[in-house]
Amino acid sequence: MIDQKINEILIEVLGLDEEEKINPENDLIRDLAAESIDFVDICFRLEKEFKLGKVNPGNIFPAFLEKADLKNGIPDNIIEQLIKEFPHTNVGLIDELKREKNPRIFLQVKNLISFVSYKLNQN
């Protein structure tokens, strides 16, 4: 249900064809051609659709990882920061980050799903 609603939002905001298959592994930028203003629009629609209260892209996407060098493993302080500031990532995304050592996983559709699921569970 959450997946479906998020897909509908992405179709609307990013002007995707309805028959286009969006999967959780899709990279919002590389695969779905989102630009920065689209992230603001996506957040606005998530707020409205799921009644989440104010949401900023900075609540979902850990921008601080852009400059982090993770090739040799994920330092503990980064894991701690993720758990503290982006608790929605603590379900499976952090484990995946440890395996893949690639922060782009946070730009995938599944990060949006994790965020919404976490917020709804909190409520």
Add this chain to the structure above:
Amino acid sequence: MRKVVVSGIGILTSLGNTIESNWESMLNSKNGITALDTNLPVKVAGKAVNFDIKQFGVSKKHATQMDFQSSMLVYCGLMALKNAELNWPDDTMKYSTGAIVGVGNAFASRYNDTEFCKRNPLWFLETYPNMALGYLSAIASLTGYGSTNISACASSTHSIGTAFKLIQSGHAKIILAGGVEDKLIEPVVSGFMNLGMCTTASNPDTAMMPFDKKRNGFVIGQGACILVLEEYQHAIDRGIKPLCCIVGYGASMNAKNLTDADREGISNSMKMAILDANIYPNQINYINAHGTSTISNDREESLAIKNVFGKKAYEIPINSTKSMIGHTFAACGAIESAICTQSLMHQKIHPTRNFFEGDNDCDLDYVTEKRNVSIDYCMNNNSGIGGFNATLIFAKI
């Protein structure tokens, strides 16, 4: 100095969405003004005909995101590029194509009924008057000189003039120049009504009466138009047959009243354009007038023409394109420039609808039937609120 030509046109008015359909309708004195069935305090308007931007491959995302003004401008920009046989992104990037566009207010009016805190954050972008050009630039890959002009109803005339000068002086090879405006929204309509500029007429057939003694204000029209201005040799090297040349540009400010037209200011603009074109006044064979159907503009413009041309003023055929499509404000200068190109190409002048009888001031040759005229040079005049005037002179190739 380089020779500058017009090599393509994209146009959208209440009479059509191509230059051919507009020209044909205007030659035959068709009326684009229709009755309005809205809550707006005006009863008639020149609503733009339908247009399709998806035919040009505009993405669904852009098509959904853009407001109406941006869509109109993008349509005209892409149509103009196609008309000039320029493809995008390859040609537009290769030639570092620029764009200068006249625009007016940007009210983001489609959000009027939504509280600020409940609006999609994108609404704020729509309050930027340059956003329409932002979309066109992104969609057509326009990477060269870019700017927007805001000088009310002279905006697109200034845009074309500035583009002309940039190409003439060698600073650019190709610039899209024109304008767009949709003032058919409540705050603007109310504003014009309060200023007494809009006609209160309810008959769409006779609401616009430029230069006629019974004129009592303008009809609001929606419109957009882009001309592709190009250095002559560049167009020839691309294998393009240019439509006409642009040879003169003048601009002036009245420095007096904010809303009244001014014969002296208009005269100064025309004189400057004639000097710029390096021709004599008696070489002008046709004037596409601003002709707004307001008491003030039509009187002052007629007096200015007499001031500049003397007795010869009575021999120059004059028409008002607005008589058929209403006043399109920031777009009117470009639309009327596009009509000048057609007049030069076909050596014909379209009639002014509803001119029956002038007065002591408006006693010039306002063309009422389509006319064959030998035209080497023609002039396009526009003036705007704030006291801005601009004049362009076009010439046969």
